[in-house]
Structures are given as C-alpha cells and as structure tokens.
C-alpha cells in the first residue's frame with residue numbers, strides 16, 4: 305500500500321497531524337496498535353486528572369466547548385474527547401495495526417505492520433513520549449518481600465498491599481500518587497530529587513492562565529538556554545483536583561508524608577538517600593520565584609502573595625531498611641521514556657532518543673516526530689502544543705512532498 309504520509313500513533317498528536325494533512329489535501333493513513341487514545345485508555349491510572357485546565361485541552365479545529373473550562377479532565381474523559389475528535393475530523397485510522405518496523409525504501413520508507421506494509425516518502429512518528437516507565441537499574445535490588453510497581457501498573461491505592469509505601473520521584477505523578485496513597489491510610493515516604501515547583505494559582509488565577517497570557521508557553525526550543533536539559537526536567541508538582549487543592553511538598557508534609565532525599569541506590573536491602581534534599585528544594589523554590597518574577601514583570605506590578613520557602617524535615621533519613629517489614633510497596637514514579645525499538649533507522653542517540661531539530665528528524669529525509677517535551681515550543685510538552693506543532697510540521701511535509709513532485713492526494 306502506498307500513501308504520501310504514514311502517521312504512526314492515534315493519540316491526540318497523530319490525530320492533530322491527520323487533521324492538518326487533510327486540510328492540505330495530503331493523502332495519509334494513521335496506524336494505531338490499539339484503539340484511538342490507547343495510552344489514555346490503557347496506560348493511565350483511573351483517578352488521574354489532567355494538571356492542565358480544560359480550556360487548554362484544544363486541538364486543531366477542535367476548541368474546548370464543554371461546560372467546565374476551569375476544571376480538570378479525567379483520563380477517561382480525555383480518551384472520550386480524543387475519540388470524538390477522530391470522528392469529527394474523519395481521520396483515516398487503522399486500529400489494531402502495530403508498527404513492527406520502519407526502514408528505508410526507495411526514496412522514502414517502508415512501514416511494516418502485521419496487517420501489511422505501507423510505503424511512503426514521509427513518516428510522522430506520533431507514538432508518544434511515555435511508552436515505558438523509566439526505572440533505575442537498582443530497582444532490581446528491591447527485596448522480594450516488597451512489591452515494586454510503576455505508575456503504568458498502578459490502578460488505585462486499594463490494590464496495593466496494606467502497609468507503608470516508598471514513592472520514588474517528585475514530579476506530578478509522584479506527588480499525586482503520594483497524596484492518594486497516603487489518603488488511603490498507608491504511611492508514605494517520598495524520595496525527592498530535582499523537581500519543578502509551581503503554585504496551582506497565583507494572584508487569583510490558575511498558573512496556566514498566567515503562563516499562557518505572558519507567552520511563557522510559546523517560547524521556542526531554539527530560544528531556550530540548555531534545551532537538552534530543559535527537555536528532561538520532570539513535570540511540575542501540580543494536581544488537577546476538582547477542589548483546586550495544592551499537592552506541593554508542604555501540602556504533603558502537612559498530610560503526614562515523610563520527605564527524604566533522592567534515592568541514590570539500594571544495597572543489602574537498604575535504600576540509601578542522598579543528603580541533597582535541602583539543596584533540591586532551594587533550587588526548585590528559586591526557579592519558581594524566577595517564573596513568578598517574570599509573570600509580575602509581564603503584569604507590570606509585583607504580586608503580594610508568594611509561596612513560602614519549602615519546609616524541610618529536621619533530619620531527613622539517609623537510609624531505609626526495606627527488609628524489616630515496614631515498607632510494603634515501592635512505587636517508581638521516576639518518569640517515562642519513549643519506545644523506538646521498532647525503528648530500523650540510524651536516528652537514535654546513545655540513550656535511545658530520536659535526534660531531531662524541532663520535530664524534523666536529523667540525518668534522514670522525510671521523517672518527523674511529534675508529542676515530545678519542548679519539541680518546538682514550551683507548550684509542546686502539553687496537549688495544546690499539538691495545535692502549533694502540527695501546523696508547522698504539516699507545512700514542512702507539504703514542502704518536502706512538493707519538491708519531490710509527489711502526488712499529494714488520493715493515492716490510496
């Protein structure tokens with residue numbers, strides 16, 4: 305089967321790309337291994353709510369038009385919205401079509417699936433940034449008596465063994481799970497490394513309204529000082545709860561969660577934590593104030609209310625015995641990574657990440673990637689980033705196909 309563009313993945317990014325290509329009259333197909341919005345249907349925990357407000361969940365030709373713009377959508381509601389979007393734009397999705405390999409073919413690519421092979425001069429990889437949990441190698445040293453899970457396995461606190469949990473990580477997933485697991489009656493120790501602290505609201509408005517208005521989210525990838533580092537910072541410590549509750553480290557301390565430093569390793573059944581808790585918290589506070597200063601500057605006046613410095617435990621533990629029956633579960637909220645094991649092309653770096661320049665894969669022609677953090681702008685990290693990223697990349701594809709003198713339409 306031949307087409308002009310193969311899009312791999314029918315999450316919001318792949319579908320937004322399909323909408324853009326259809327607008328330009330470019331023939332294409334969207335190949336999806338599961339159902340539309342597979343990640344949100346099968347890989348997220350049921351109580352998850354977006355940390356971005358509903359008004360920001362918009363896609364090309366599909367603004368948010370629900371009744372609760374300032375609310376926070378559940379994973380299930382988002383999956384429903386993405387399914388509706390696929391229907392509204394009439395995306396040519398082939399579900400249950402797992403891509404097993406992508407290799408060079410003539411002047412383009414062959415995309416192999418168990419339903420057949422597609423050839424095309426251009427391919428868009430929209431398989432997501434979060435296919436696999438990013439678990440450190442010393443996770444194998446957790447004693448067998450302790451259950452060890454990732455957020456992809458987590459379905460609710462009630463499914464965990466009774467007893468205390470150690471949660472490793474300090475991004476959005478870690479603090480949300482710490483809050484939920486602690487509220488289920490289990491004692492929680494949270495191992496805190498470098499993190500991003502943001503207030504849920506600032507001067508009476510949601511922090512995302514501020515960042516949107518002040519243009520923070522539109523900062524381009526080539527304007528960011530250290531783009532490699534910026535692409536790897538953890539998600540902000542925010543929760544999208546119906547009551548607008550904060551879940552920063554102070555809120556967790558108030559609940560009774562015990563904070564310790566970054567997990568440095570596990571040996572002989574003992575978890576060892578670094579002594580850097582005060583430093584990483586001070587750094588997160590500093591960066592948060594820098595952002596708030598920028599927002600004040602944009603607003604033309606200084607805000608009165610500022611979050612206090614993160615409160616620290618007096619003597620954070622440096623070790624925890626995982627064999628004495630206290631800890632029953634370790635949750636690895638240590639981030640996610642993409643899976644490109646099916647990509648037979650020389651486009652990955654030593655860490656298995658796609659090398660790209662604003663979504664244009666480097667070193668080859670006609671290959672594009674979407675849905676990665678800070679891909680083209682700060683907002684690329686979030687769902688709304690697909691609106692501008694797909695517009696830009698669709699026009700690059702159109703130029704590429706025009707130069708090759710390819711038939712753009714109806715080659716299916």
Ligand SMILES: Cc1cc2nc3c(=O)[nH]c(=O)nc-3n(C[C@H](O)[C@H](O)[C@H](O)COP(=O)(O)OP(=O)(O)OC[C@H]3O[C@@H](n4cnc5c(N)ncnc54)[C@H](O)[C@@H]3O)c2cc1C
Nearest residue numbers: 313315316317337342343354355356403431432675686687
């Ligand atoms: C826990 C969590 C919470 C988040 N919260 C927010 C939030 O509050 N707000 C926000 O804006 N963003 C949030 N994000 C980030 C954002 O939603 C993700 O970046 C987004 O899911 C990426 O969309 P996507 O379409 O690129 O990828 P996905 O939604 O992951 O879609 C990729 C699709 O590709 C398919 N696929 C993968 N491999 C293959 C293959 N080999 N063959 C065929 N199909 C394949 C998958 O089945 C999937 O359907 C969150 C992410 C996570 C993990």
